[in-house]
Amino acid sequence: MKVHFPGFLVERNRNGSARYRIRVEGNSRRKITIPVGPDHPDFPSHYYAARGGELWAPTTPKTVERSLDWLVGRYLEFLAKMVDAGQMSPATLKQRRSILTRLCDFTDPDGTRYGDCDMDAPTSAFVEIRDAWADHPGAADNLIKSVRAVYKWAMERGEIAQNPAAGIAAINRNPKGGAEPWTVQDLKRFKAEHPKGTTAHLWLTLQAFTACRIGDALWLGREQEVTHNGKIWLEWQPRKKGSAPVSIPMLPPLFEATRESNIIGPAYILNDKGQPFASTEALRVRVQRWCNSAGIPGKSSHGVRKAVGEMMAEAGRTQHQIMAVMAHTQAKTSEVYTKGAERSILAADGIQALAGLKW
DSSP, X not given: OOOOOTTEEEEEOTTSOEXXXXXXXXXXXXXXXXXXXXXXXXXXXXXXXXHTTOOOOOOOOOOOTTBHHHHHHHHHHXXXXXXXXXXXXXXHHHHHHHHHHHHHHOBXXXXXXXXXXXXXXXXXXXXXXXXXXXXXXXXXXXXXXXXXXXXXXXXHTTSOSOOTTTTOOOOOSOTTOSSOOOXXXXXXXXXXXXXXXXXXXXXXXXXXXXXXXXXXXTTXXXXXXXXETTEEEEEEOOSSTTOOOXXXXXXXXXXXXXXXXXXXXXXXXXXXXXXXXSSHHHHHXXXXXXXXXXXXXXXXXXXXXXXXXXHHHHTTOOHHHHHHHHXXXXXXHHHHHHHHHHHHHHHHHHHGGGTTOOO
């Protein structure tokens, strides 16, 4: 049964994610943003409250003032406003909410839930939970990073005098891990499963010939095409905060791939309904399915970006050239790619000293 919701609007944030808004009944100029879409079970409650000019919130026990729950709740409310203003990625908010919810729900050996405790907690309390997550060191370090951000925010507002997570060291001894770069064999398998003309092939071509992040891949399109000296370039400002603008020529494989689709929309990459993907996570899930069907499970979009960076370094491109393609603003970020390549080149030259050795 199709249900009509008058005044319901779906808009797009700057990063391409969906934003749901409701026109207040009797005051069409006023719009209220709600956090969920029509598929969510709480949507009707949010919708009818917004039509009446109010925000709806489920009935929950009142949070004790100055508890960790209280602090985290206020912090997440602030981040939600930042997302609404286009100043923060929804994915960042989602990640912080997930981590901080786990923090508040954590119980110590005595069975005390962290969220119920006073927010003015000692450093040892957060060291304890970090150590409890030691079997996932990357997640443990992200937890402390999030806690540090919460308390920094609280200090700026005079809610607390010190940051208990400020001096807690990282435990991840392999910070250069993360996404695994794609190999030539991975590319062959993917293209064999997803030939030219498919959305999957277009996605891989876009990622490989721009080195863009997946958060930009879901909205890049013909509006970002410009002409310089008769050649088509792509120019855009990456959505990740602190990224430099990118301006690169469209190489033939990318240009051809973008022209093979029969459906033209506001973005190159479109879903089954011919619309841009609603969020970075939605496209990421689809990429995982494409990779699984190609027999390369575990590969990711960021792995393509890493592979491109490494290929440029191994081809002798300078650090600043790589920075320009990958939207880096700090040289140390691109050193991840150039240092390894430089060592390989030096080693190749160095070993030549043994070429004339009689054995």
